[in-house]
Amino acid sequence: MAKSATKTKWKSRAVTRLIEAGEMSECSHCTERVKFRARERNHQVICNVYIGGSWDHVEHFHALCYEEASFPFGEPLD
Numbered sequence: 001m002a003k004s005a006t007k008t009k010w011k012s013r014a015v016t017r018l019i020e021a022g023e024m025s026e027c028s029h030c031t032e033r034v035k036f037r038a039r040e041r042n043h044q045v046i047c048n049v050y051i052g053g054s055w056d057h058v059e060h061f062h063a064l065c066y067e068e069a070s071f072p073f074g075e076p077l078d
Protein backbone atom coordinates (compact mmCIF):
# COMPACT_ATOMS: atom_id res chain seq x y z
CA MET A 1 0.00 0.00 0.00
CA ALA A 2 1.31 3.37 -0.98
CA LYS A 3 1.85 5.89 1.74
CA SER A 4 1.57 9.49 0.72
CA ALA A 5 3.84 12.04 2.31
CA THR A 6 2.76 13.00 5.79
CA LYS A 7 1.18 16.39 5.91
CA THR A 8 0.60 18.48 8.99
CA LYS A 9 -2.86 19.40 7.78
CA TRP A 10 -5.73 17.33 9.06
CA LYS A 11 -7.26 15.22 6.38
CA SER A 12 -10.04 12.71 6.10
CA ARG A 13 -9.29 9.31 7.51
CA ALA A 14 -11.03 6.02 7.96
CA VAL A 15 -11.00 3.43 10.72
CA THR A 16 -12.44 -0.07 10.90
CA ARG A 17 -14.65 -0.86 13.88
CA LEU A 18 -16.94 -3.67 14.92
CA ILE A 19 -20.59 -2.78 14.52
CA GLU A 20 -22.03 -2.22 17.99
CA ALA A 21 -25.48 -3.24 19.21
CA GLY A 22 -27.81 -0.30 18.72
CA GLU A 23 -25.82 1.11 15.85
CA MET A 24 -28.17 3.18 13.68
CA SER A 25 -25.94 4.68 11.05
CA GLU A 26 -26.68 4.63 7.38
CA CYS A 27 -24.09 3.41 4.92
CA SER A 28 -22.94 6.22 2.64
CA HIS A 29 -22.48 3.81 -0.23
CA CYS A 30 -25.58 1.58 -0.33
CA THR A 31 -27.75 3.80 1.96
CA GLU A 32 -28.85 0.80 4.02
CA ARG A 33 -28.48 0.78 7.78
CA VAL A 34 -25.23 -0.44 9.24
CA LYS A 35 -26.89 -3.00 11.48
CA PHE A 36 -25.60 -5.08 14.33
CA ARG A 37 -26.32 -8.78 13.98
CA ALA A 38 -25.66 -10.88 17.04
CA ARG A 39 -24.23 -13.87 15.20
CA GLU A 40 -21.99 -12.01 12.83
CA ARG A 41 -19.07 -9.93 13.87
CA ASN A 42 -19.50 -7.43 11.11
CA HIS A 43 -17.25 -4.50 10.62
CA GLN A 44 -18.00 -1.01 9.57
CA VAL A 45 -15.74 1.74 8.37
CA ILE A 46 -16.08 5.10 10.07
CA CYS A 47 -14.66 8.08 8.24
CA ASN A 48 -13.95 11.46 9.71
CA VAL A 49 -14.27 13.78 6.78
CA TYR A 50 -12.18 16.92 6.76
CA ILE A 51 -12.87 19.68 4.31
CA GLY A 52 -10.32 22.41 3.85
CA GLY A 53 -8.35 21.18 6.85
CA SER A 54 -11.20 21.20 9.34
CA TRP A 55 -13.50 18.46 10.50
CA ASP A 56 -16.78 18.43 8.64
CA HIS A 57 -18.73 15.26 9.32
CA VAL A 58 -18.60 11.51 9.89
CA GLU A 59 -19.58 8.91 7.34
CA HIS A 60 -20.27 5.23 7.96
CA PHE A 61 -19.87 2.37 5.50
CA HIS A 62 -20.25 -1.37 5.61
CA ALA A 63 -16.71 -2.71 5.37
CA LEU A 64 -17.48 -4.32 2.02
CA CYS A 65 -19.19 -1.21 0.68
CA TYR A 66 -16.14 0.83 1.57
CA GLU A 67 -14.01 -1.51 -0.53
CA GLU A 68 -16.56 -1.37 -3.33
CA ALA A 69 -16.42 2.41 -3.23
CA SER A 70 -12.63 2.14 -3.72
CA PHE A 71 -11.62 3.55 -0.33
CA PRO A 72 -12.95 7.10 -0.81
CA PHE A 73 -11.20 8.33 2.36
CA GLY A 74 -8.07 6.23 2.18
CA GLU A 75 -7.30 2.79 3.50
CA PRO A 76 -8.97 2.16 6.85
CA LEU A 77 -6.82 1.81 9.96
CA ASP A 78 -7.64 -0.53 12.81
Ligand SMILES: [Zn+2]
Pocket (backbone or CB within 6 Å): 027, 028, 029, 030, 031, 032, 061, 062, 065
Ligand atom coordinates in the same frame (compact mmCIF):
# COMPACT_ATOMS: atom_id res chain seq x y z
ZN1 LIG B 1 -23.35 -0.46 2.60
